[in-house]
Amino acid sequence: MMHWKISIVIAALLASMAGAALYYRSLYLNAEQARQHTEAQAEAQHAALAQVNRQMQTVAALDSQHTRELENEKNRIAQLERDVAAGRRRLRLHAVCPNVSAGGTTTRVDDAARARLADAAERHYFTLRRRIEIAQEQINGLQDYVQQVCLNSHSGE
Secondary structure (H helix, E strand, O other): OHHHHHHHHHHHHHHHHHHHHHHHHHHHHHHHHHHHHHHHHHHHHHHHHHHHHHHHHHHHHHHHHHHHHHHHHHHHHHHHHHHHHHOOOOOOOOOOOOOOOOOOOOOOOOOOOOOOOOHHHHHHHHHHHHHHHHHHHHHHHHHHHHHHHHHHHHHOO
C-alpha cells in the first residue's frame, strides 16, 4: 500500500516538474521570439540609418560639386565683365534698326566709335548671365539629387 502512495507522490513531483519545465520553456521561447524581433528591428533600423548616411554623403557631394561649378561660372562671368570693361573683349549683339530702310543710302563717319550697349544694359546683361548660371546649377543639382538620391533609394527597396 505504501508503494502506490510513493508512486503517486513521485508521479505528482514528476508532473509538477514537467509543468514547471513547460512553463519555463514557454517563457524562454517567448523571450527568444522577442529577442529575434528586437534584433530584426535593430537590423532594419541599422539598414535605414546606413541608407540615410549614404544619401547624406551623396547630397553633400552633389552640393559640393554644384557649388564649385557655380563658383567657376561666377568667376568666368566676372572675368568676362572685367574684360569687357577693360576693352579686352566686346559684347556682340545681333540687332536691326527698323527705322532704316534697306534701300537707303548709307552714310559713314570714319572716325565714329563702334556702337555699344549703354552702361545700364551692360550691367543688366551680366546680372542676367549670373542669374541664368545660378538657375542652371540649381536645376542641375535638383536633377542629380532626383537621379542619385531619390531614384536610387526607391530602387534599393
